[in-house]
Amino acid sequence: MHGTTAPSRYVQRALARARSFDAARPWVWDATLTAFWTLAALVDAAGGWRNIARDPSVPGWLVLVTSLVLALPLHWRRRRPTAALAVMACGALVSAASGAFLQAAFLQAVPVFHIALTRPPRALLWSTALILPPLLTGAFRFQGDTWDQHVVPNLWAYAIVALLGITVRSRREERDQEVRLAAAAERARIAREMHDIIGHNLSVITGLADGGRYAAAKQPERAAQALDAIATTSRQALGELRRLLGVLREEDQDGEAAARDPQPGLADLPALIDGVRKAGLRVHADLPSGDPGLADGAQLTVYRVLQEALTNTLKHAGDGAEARVTLTYGPEAVVLTVTDTGTSGGGGAADQLPSAGQGLVGMRERAALYDGTLECGRSPADGGWRVRLALPHPTREDSPT
Structure with missing residues (x-):
């Protein structure tokens, strides 16, 4: 081949x-x-x-x-x-x-x-x-010779040449249309990335600011730590946004996607969880070691689903809520499960689904790209909120050679 x-x-x-x-x-x-x-x-x-x-x-x-x-x-x-x-x-x-x-x-x-x-x-x-x-x-x-023997064959020849030009033109227009559609899809992806970045980092900053305000009176050193974390998170958010906006600017100038930095994957999950912990949410994580063999895009899907789930918990689960993250490498699929206690309002995040679920709709689309499933609903154990993502292992034909 x-x-x-x-x-x-x-x-x-x-x-x-x-x-x-x-x-x-x-x-x-x-x-x-x-x-x-x-x-x-x-x-x-x-x-x-x-x-x-x-x-x-x-x-x-x-x-x-x-x-x-x-x-x-x-x-x-x-x-x-x-x-x-x-x-x-x-x-x-x-x-x-x-x-x-x-x-x-x-x-x-x-x-x-x-x-x-x-x-x-x-x-x-x-x-x-x-x-x-x-x-x-x-x-x-x-x-x-008869006039038609001189005129008609020549007209047919010119007509065939004109049809050839029309065919080449149609192929060129189709190729240009494909390029425009690809650019539109890439811009939509970047828009989703920006939504995730802004939503997550603003939630972290809000949590840090609230925690710092409560700690300022009794533990000033904790307030200073919160301000340092806010500054770090803000700089990270600005850096990512500049990178994404730079991609958009380069696409406007060159008409094609620019080279991009590596997207976050499974190896970046611990750093993501540590950032949420700094915002004040207690997170218990069970992350296995090793490489399950997922494609980069599938790993990015796992990362974004976890980011969205923890962000929603941070915003809606209420004070004293806890989250548990479990990632398993099964024989047929990689499964991510995120649950929270939802101490506010009998489930916190569940009650806010209409406003918080827009990001989860995007996560379902991401999961569907890799033949995966995303389930969201109340946890039967404690009435909190549960998000479960399952991505099947790539088949032999899908795996890179």
């Missing part, structure tokens, strides 16, 4: 380099193509044109000038294809009316292709109006 994809990859890279070079120096390709076809037209004008001419006695200077008129406008085929075709049509009209019937007249197909590729469909009607007069003039002036 690798042997079949490698040549295609090399061809795509070569084409990408060629397009990049052409975009930076378009005059090189324009001059090369124009010179090639001009040379070919002059070779034919040196005598080969008489093989198909209806009137071999056409003066040589007229054949030479007509050949140049049919070839030189190719230099402007991309910037002004309709104007180039108009000039070439004049040369084709002279060629047909004089009886030279130069083969260089077929070069009109080149600007026709670019008109179909870059101009509105109605421009093809003007192209037909420019191409028809030389064909009809030659057909009626020299009636050795």
Whole structure:
């Protein structure tokens, strides 16, 4: 399989380099193509044109000038294809009316292709109006063959070239649409990341501020620790937001996703839990060691679900609440369970689900991407709130090779 994809990859890279070079120096390709076809037209004008001419006695200077008129406008085929075709049509009209019937007249197909590729469909009607007069003039002036044998095949040839241009244009528009959709999806992902970052860090800061206010009267040193933690959390939040906004800015400038720092994963769960503990929430964690083999995106899903669950507990479970985090690497799935005691209002977080559940909706979407499930509801043991995430292990086909 690798042997079949490698040549295609090399061809795509070569084409990408060629397009990049052409975009930076378009005059090189324009001059090369124009010179090639001009040379070919002059070779034919040196005598080969008489093989198909209806009137071999056409003066040589007229054949030479007509050949140049049919070839030189190719230099402007991309910037002004309709104007180039108009000039070439004049040369084709002279060629047909004089009886030279130069083969260089077929070069009109080149600007026709670019008109179909870059101009509105109605421009093809003007192209037909420019191409028809030389064909009809030659057909009626020299009636050795029936007029339809001269006109119809040429029209079919130009029509096929126009269809080819339309096909290439459609493929290009589809590719551009895919790029725009990918950019929109990436912006939506960044928006969710920003929601998670802001929501979590503001909750931590709020908890630290409340704790510091209560401790200021009796334990001033604890208040100072709370202020230090607030400053640290704020700087971390600002750093992450700057990084995400930098990604958006680079996408606006370059039109493609920029390189990103590694996203948090399972190894970052202890640091996340320590940050929540500093905010005043007692968290009991049971985190196994080892690597369950989850993809980076799946590990990020586990991290964000835990972050969202602890943030909701911190905001809604009330004073004195506790949370328990359990992560297990089972034979078929990795399971994260987060429960809290919910001492405020008989379940705290559960009562606030309509306002706090927007982040959990995003977590369900994240879990579904990896064929996982996310369950949220009251804990049957103590009436608190429970969040359970299950992500199946990647199959052999899904695992990276």
